[in-house]
Amino acid sequence: MKAVFLDKDGTLIEDVPYNVDPDKIRLCKSALEGVQSLAAAGYQIFIITNQSGVARGYFPETALVAVERHLRQLLADIGVSLAGFYYCPHHPQGIVTEFAIACDCRKPRPGLLKVAAKENQIELGQSWLIGDILNDIEAGNLAGCRTILIDNGNETEWQLSKQRLPNHIVKNLTEAARAIAAIDCFNPKTNLVNLKNNHKGTKEDADGKRVSPSSLASATQRDFFEKWDEINKGKSQIKSDE
Ligand SMILES: [Mg+2]
Ligand SMILES: [Zn+2]
Numbered sequence: 665m666k667a668v669f670l671d672k673d674g675t676l677i678e679d680v681p682y683n684v685d686p687d688k689i690r691l692c693k694s695a696l697e698g699v700q701s702l703a704a705a706g707y708q709i710f711i712i713t714n715q716s717g718v719a720r721g722y723f724p725e726t727a728l729v730a731v732e733r734h735l736r737q738l739l740a741d742i743g744v745s746l747a748g749f750y751y752c753p754h755h756p757q758g759i760v761t762e763f764a765i766a767c768d769c770r771k772p773r774p775g776l777l778k779v780a781a782k783e784n785q786i787e788l789g790q791s792w793l794i795g796d797i798l799n800d801i802e803a804g805n806l807a808g809c810r811t812i813l814i815d816n817g818n819e820t821e822w823q824l825s826k827q828r829l830p831n832h833i834v835k836n837l838t839e840a841a842r843a844i845a846a847i848d849c850f851n852p853k854t855n856l857v858n859l860k861n862n863h864k865g866t867k868e869d870a871d872g873k874r875v876s877p878s879s880l881a882s883a884t885q886r887d888f889f890e891k892w893d894e895i896n897k898g899k900s901q902i903k904s905d906e
Contacts, residue, residue, distance in 0.1 A: 719758025
């Protein structure tokens with residue numbers, strides 16, 4: 665089985681910090697088509713989320729039951745079945761003793777992905793992680809997944825290391841799904857299935873939105889390093905102004 669592990673806040677749903685009120689949970693508009701096409705392409709959809717609000721005493725762990733139920737319903741409403749919801753309730757500086765630990769499941773650690781993979785017979789090397797900050801990417805890389813960063817402004821520190829480098833950078837989940845579909849059609853292993861999917865996707869072909877190999881090449885690590893240079897130039901400018 666192959667999977668797409670999705671970060672929750674800022675990737676799949678609109679980011680409302682520490683929110684557990686189901687009424688405030690909204691799927692990102694730019695994520696809808698993406699999550700549908702990933703599911704249609706045969707990826708099991710998982711949510712992998714840090715929920716340190718539990719350790720910080722902002723809400724009880726039981727509040728996450730309603731969050732999961734609501735997310736399942738929102739996805740079911742657009743025809744997507746959620747294969748699993750995995751959260752880390754911990755934080756080393758938490759105030760709730762039980763959860764105030766350094767764990768292996770809080771991203772950037774890969775623990776949740778590994779557990780999800782084990783429990784659901786997922787091949788991590790065939791799978792993807794999509795997130796909006798580099799801590800997500802690091803967790804995906806450490807687990808052995810391919811990774812896509814959604815560059816929507818939520819990553820602000822850009823702390824770079826080899827294990828925090830995403831395979832691709834895109835603007836939203838739907839672009840991420842297009843990139844994955846395009847890569848899958850060049851993978852001999854999944855060629856048949858995905859060529860079929862792409863033939864079905866005539867809408868995309870018609871309006872020319874399908875990701876071409878050349879546009880993929882430009883949306884990869886080179887962009888990341890350009891971004892990195894840009895950020896650092898900004899930083900050094902700030903320093904020289906002081
Ligand atoms: Mg996020
Ligand atoms: Zn944890």
